[in-house]
Amino acid sequence: MDKILKAIFFCLLFLAGSTVKADIIFPAFISDGMVLQQQTNAPLWGKTSAGNRVTVVTSWNNKEYVTESDNRGYWKLRVETPGAGGPYSITFKEENNSITLQDILIGEVWLCSGQSNMEMPMKGFKNQPVENANMDILKSANPRIRLFTVKRNSTLAIQEDVTGEWAPATPASVKEFSATGYYFGRLLQEILDVPVGLVCASWGGSWIEGWMGTDMLQSFPEVRLPEKESDIREKNRTPTTLYNAMISPLVGFSIRGVIWYQGESNYDRYHNYTDLFKTMVEGWRSKWDQGPFPFYYCQIAPYDYALVTPEGEEVINSAYLREAQLNAERAIENSGMVVLLDAGSEKGIHPAKKQVPGERLALQALAKTYKIEGITADSPVYKEMEIRGDTVILSFDRTDMWITALNGELNHFTIAGSDRQFHKAEAWISRSKVYVKADMVKEPVAVRYAFENYVEGDLFGTEGLPVSSFRTDNW
Template identity: 60%
Template sequence: MKNNNRSLYKGLSLAAFLTFGLMAEAEVKMPAFFGDNMVMQQNTDANMWGTAKASSTVTVTPGWTSEVYKTKAGKDGKWKISIPTPAAGGPYTVTVSDGTPLTLNNVMLGEVWLCSGQSNMEMPMKGYKNQPVEGANMATLKSRNPNIRLFTVKRNSSTVPVDDVTGSWSEASPESVRNFSATAYFFGREIEELLDVPVGLVVVSWGGSACEAWMNDEMLQAFPEAAAKIPAVNGEIPSKNRTPSVLFKGMLNPLIGMAMRGVIWYQGEDNWNRAHSYTDMLSTMIKGWRNLWGQGEFPFYYCQIAPYDYAIITESGKEIINSAYLREAQARVEHIVPNTGMAVLMDAGWPEGIHPPKKQIPGERLALLALNKTYGIKGIGAESPVYKSMEVKGDTVIVSFDRAPEWIAGKQSFESKQFKLAGEDRVFYPAKAWISRSKVMVKSDKVPHPVAVRYAFENASEGDLFSTDGLPVSSFRSDDWPDERPIKE
């Protein structure tokens, strides 16, 4: 009798196991960023996708309408659907079902931004060890806001494109904000306050990551040196965050198609010694992401790397590479790629550390770009003045600027200490520079016949020229000389 009962128990257990397995197989599953507390982009056709029972009908019932949207899962169980979203609001529920419902709770409609890059984007409000974020503790204390939602993609490096990420949405609170990207949070805080709509911030970043790591195989074909380093499928990844294509495949690929307003980007420090390719590389990456997303030329706003003394991380005896060339390469991108903008950080660096504590400044300057260029708020300055041309009169160079309708301002005076001049010998000497209305006049007794001018064109130069709106002028040079020339003190 005991044996019969045991057999019956085993039979029932097997049946229950099989039934559970079939039920599990039938359950709708979606990538992690489709979850409770999420923000979906308002006023658009928002994509949703996932897996369900093979060949089943999948229904989506959003709480903001009485409409039920239907699509068919493929034989592999994969499905995708586009759902119209109205103006900002919430909270709503969204129920997805193939017969077994999955309900997403506390969903808001608003503005969604993807926030990507390396450590200066990843750096949390709590800072790094021995490296604080200025003003973060009080900002974190006051951060509770159910209209700001945060999602951080967990680090993942892969040789093959993956379909999902690890992470979850949370409402802004001191606990969640403390561990969230400082640059992204300060950006989102301004967007939410000025637009008065929910804001969703999706951070996909990895400290020390190269631009090449955030590009797919196709984009990298334009750069043979990088393309040659793409690892084979299931092959070795020499550097988890620098190897070409591995972060695109492991972290970004699952997000492609997620409806959003645009991207903010803070990266470049790892490419400081490859400035010659960065303009083309970042431009190619932006265009490649836009093509894959298929929602047009979405806004792409990025930070210029801040001043830092790269001698600190240069091996003894090796050439100290001037990161001003990388800043120059970054500055070119906004002039050749539509719907982009660069936040200049010449006044927000830290010569002794590559992670400046002033993270509110990049966040707010990215927000100014978005609020002015994307959301159409007038009456504010959003773009830094840019070098236009130089004219030589006798022994003096006269520098002109674009994007400076109210002319140029100094930091605390009408003088700048960051200019250098060179003559035909291409040797640069420190120069006296003073602001005259919309121009800057530059002169050096060592250069009676100047042919070239440079401003703040060293690794750790601190900018001292601004627009009257307080936006710093980027480092620049008038010459296009291909190699580094000596600078005389």
Template identity: 50%
Template structure:
């Protein structure tokens, strides 16, 4: 009987130790997993959890150098490791607290965060009855070990999360259909032009407002909806302030990235003035949280669409254009989206590739690429004629492709706008209306749905909607 009791106690002790040992194994944050892409030539952070006050070692097969850290009282640990130049060579990463955990098929390249609302979320396979133009062909030819995407599971919460759910997927016909379309076309062009692996971290939620991606601190002096304090306070999971920052972005902060791309604004179109402040706050906040300096932040201006209400979306497009006053930002203009009756334009290739042009020119130094849409440089009058001069027109200037330009309006002192006849030259447009004897203001495509008619010859980049007045 004594031997049976001792044997039982021994088995119980063995079982307890086995369970304890299983729980004690070092664990990495989910974004550190097989098939991931790490930012090249950087000190990238790697973090996770283990037993409290435990020594952790991390080593990559590219240099076999060991980096060490010690977990804190809660078991959290973090270490920075040096990465080499970009390569298609698959590497491994080993993390150990005495018992090793290994990650395989890791590439070193360029990593970009992709965030926003439904036009960033829209997958390559499209939405119901809303296709991505060229999507089927792009998917069929997408097999590429050098393009990988980590999609963050959507979580809305009042408590900042330490971890998220998601997997790193390698581009191919079976996986690419679920990739963010804007992000994929952005990454594909970078991959082709730079010939390096590209990692996309996709973190978006359809219908989200910008304040959902911000912290309470950055919103403290900005009027708006009250920040929810409990889960029961969350009324709209994709829109309430801070809830997506907490659930989706917070677990990613510190992961090595080159920069971010952003496609959002439709859900904030009723507040163009305050959006300028929110956008600036968010960009500065993300940069401060990542601690990587003023990393590039490129974004899409929303496309023309018939919202069917009295809110003129040209004002939010104007507000978005002001975002380029922030250091190291750039805006892709989508005024040729040709989708006035669908809020999700099918031309995601143009959206992604125009963002990529900004990155290639400004981030990667390919200065001869024409990457920026034309912008108003000056407004003058010559008698009854209004003259707009444009900047960023490229070497060969502007074109309307031989089509009549119909979307200019001019006004005099009475502030009544009339359609104007337009004559386009290389970098100027001359405007005239028989109803305006002395023009003092010009507007172009300044409504919900009007599409641009003017493009740069070099780059085929569209002119944005604009106004010269502040009425």
């Protein structure tokens, strides 16, 4: 025992008489191989000893930036980023230390978030493949696409960092990355010809409430906020916990915008989804403090949720959630929704067609954020109806050219009279308007299109984008 005590004493004596070298610690996503958003004042931050002078030098312009860590050792500053390019380096210096981050690209950075249809990797899930994935993985090597996957985490307290690392696109890294996110980034990189960084923070089965901070949920008294660890019974379905652990640590890292694919786990609570979603988007934008950045999202794809009454009627109709998402697009500034009514899977909640949502999200960004002319990103949307005798005439907005019927037939319209009983209807197109009627409804008052859990949409714009399910009533 005396020998152990003496050893401890001499160790302490040695430390007391020596200079301890402080390390500069960065969040996981500020590292070698990262992508910084181009042409902005990009925040960089970290931790060192309290009161240390920190000097940052960026290789693209050899400019020097200086700040000082606070009494807890935290420091933060902004650096001017040039137009797209690289690789570059950034050197961080303090009194007794110097660290250089290498292989940094400057380009476009997008955050990808949501639940399993965003999380689903290119390699697919068990017994649930991604269409054409093997060949796309094979051809995926591209050092100008960088991928960062945030490891799943759910916490009561707000975290300072996440677990993950940047990797260039290779077959090995792409195989594990979000398929929707990868197809989005691949098309962006191909068209813009700049580096693209994708940060994916998603968790299958998650509720939207989990991705919202406590302050964002104050106006929703029906949402029960966790107060102690034992309140977290389902890690992906407890309000605030995913935001605390997977989003809040990213706040401040400059991004161009967000792509989002979520809603399946909220389909049975559609009544407040529009308000929740709008509040979440506005909350994230407020936290990032870089203005109303673009927020593009997927309407959930059709799926047979297999919840029916003994009479065979659907207990819950996910078309109401799709409607809530459609309404959110009108309510949220600088947003865009992609319709997937043609890309669902009747018996699989994870459709194999992941290139469809990824590239349609990219169309949103290319048309609206990057202002590429000559392309269409938005599906036509129902505008108004006119009743002429026994026929309802439907008009549409956002029809850059015309609307059309897939394979020449419209099979998913129903029509109702004042009794509110819907009947299968005949429908046809004339001069970009849809005419709807049914022999059993002589005095129609309402029409619905594709308003059910699973459906294969057949109404499109001639640019190839499907029309969302909709209804003219509010019953």
